[in-house]
Amino acid sequence: MSLLEVQGLKTAFHTAEGTVQAVDDVDIRIDPGEIVGLVGESGSGKSVLTRSIMGLVESPGEVSAEEIRLNGQSLQEMSDEDLRAVRGNSISMIFQDPVNSLNPTLQVGEQIAENIRLHQDVNESVTLSAEVKRKILGAAKNAESWQRAIEMLESVGIPEAESRAQSYPHEFSGGMAQRAMVAMALSCQPDLLIADEPTTGLDVTIQAQILDELEALLTEFDTSILLITHDLAVVAETTTRANVMYAGEIIERAPTEELFDNPAHPYTEALIASTPRLENPDDRIEPIPGSVPDLIDIPYACHFSPRCPEATEECFELEPEPVDIGTNHEASCLKREPVGDL
Ligand code: SF4
Structure with a gap:
């Protein structure tokens, strides 16, 4: 499946x-x-x-x-x-702008630890008062979630993860912040x-x-x-x-x-x-001429036709369907033959 x-x-x-x-x-x-x-x-x-x-x-x-x-x-x-x-x-997501995707007011390790408490089986209380206390004071540094957060940072290649876990997002470079985002996304153990x-x-x-x-x-x-x-x-x-x-x-x-x-x-x-x-x-390097069309009511059937070097009149009128060209390979182009027809 x-x-x-x-x-x-x-x-x-x-x-x-x-x-x-x-x-x-x-x-x-x-x-x-x-x-x-x-x-x-x-x-x-x-x-x-x-x-x-x-x-x-x-x-x-x-x-x-x-x-x-x-x-x-x-x-x-x-x-x-x-x-x-x-x-x-x-499902977890990571985005292009890692520094702004992290909470600027929380230590990076705490953000990951919080995710771990929510999504993994750790032996820690998640009562409201305990969570409020953590938000204010940060995770107890000997807590299991904090230790796992450090392991996650290590697993994505953050050097000196133990001290880095106590940094705030603005103290991370773009590359380190993206690694922290990967660690955070994976701390949910997503499929x-x-x-x-x-x-x-x-x-x-x-x-x-x-x-x-x-x-x-x-x-x-x-x-x-x-x-x-x-x-x-x-x-x-x-x-x-x-x-x-x-x-x-x-x-x-x-x-x-x-x-x-x-x-x-x-x-x-x-x-x-x-x-x-x-x-x-x-x-x-051959740049592609033209640009992606405005997606409002595109007037031509094959959306690539105005930029396509192989375009003919029919490309503007007939919408191309995916063509099976073999080896689990499909292309939506009127000029390609299905594998059985070759
Ligand atoms: S159908 Fe194929 S050949 Fe025709 S314009 Fe589209 S991509 Fe180009």
Whole structure:
């Protein structure tokens, strides 16, 4: 059974200018113990998609789906309270801006310890008065939750974790704050970690370390990861399967190696050509001409057609459906033949 199964998800925002179809009929699947990539330019709908899955889109946003299941349970049929519990226990998220995602008024170790008390089986009282006292005084430094918080900080590679646990978020560098966020997310022992641009804005060395740690944590904590990024190099480095998103739609999906070896959609080809290669830094980078379209009432059937070097008249009129091109590889392009028809 898949860990997460999403089918036919649509998210629309109704505005005075028209309807913004931010996510349009998206299917996505994540199996236990895998890292799945969701890649696309900024504005392609990646973050709205994950917020829709998590039930975090607020009015006037409108989300509908044939199915959103986690561990076989329908998230659409859950009460708000149960959904909040799923978000706290089974799914965790980390975002691009780690320093501002942490509570500036609490020691980092205390924030993780608090999560551990809420989500793990520790032998400590969680009565209201005990929690209020902790909020004011911080966790007792010999408490089990505090010790586990230090272990979590160690497990994500924070040096001198014992003293660092007593620091406040503003005393952390961007890289350290992101590691602390990873530790905090994993302290809930989630089945699924959604990492939204977790390395954007960090320098290349720290990026590589954080990605290595995400991979290691997958093994250690058996947590599946949905990695959202605009950076194809991050997808190549870390994921086993990848989904490419453009203008609210998943336009190509494949095992990651297959996607890079045999990209089938012109947008994926263009993305790869526009990504600098670490092994060949002198290769020419080809920027993709134009920009992601405004998602209000897009007038052309294939949303990529105005930017596509292969576009012909039919591309503006016929909507491409996903084509099975073999090896678990699908691409939504009118110019690609299904595997059986080759
Ligand atoms: S359907 Fe046409 S415009 Fe769209 S990606 Fe394929 S070739 Fe390009």
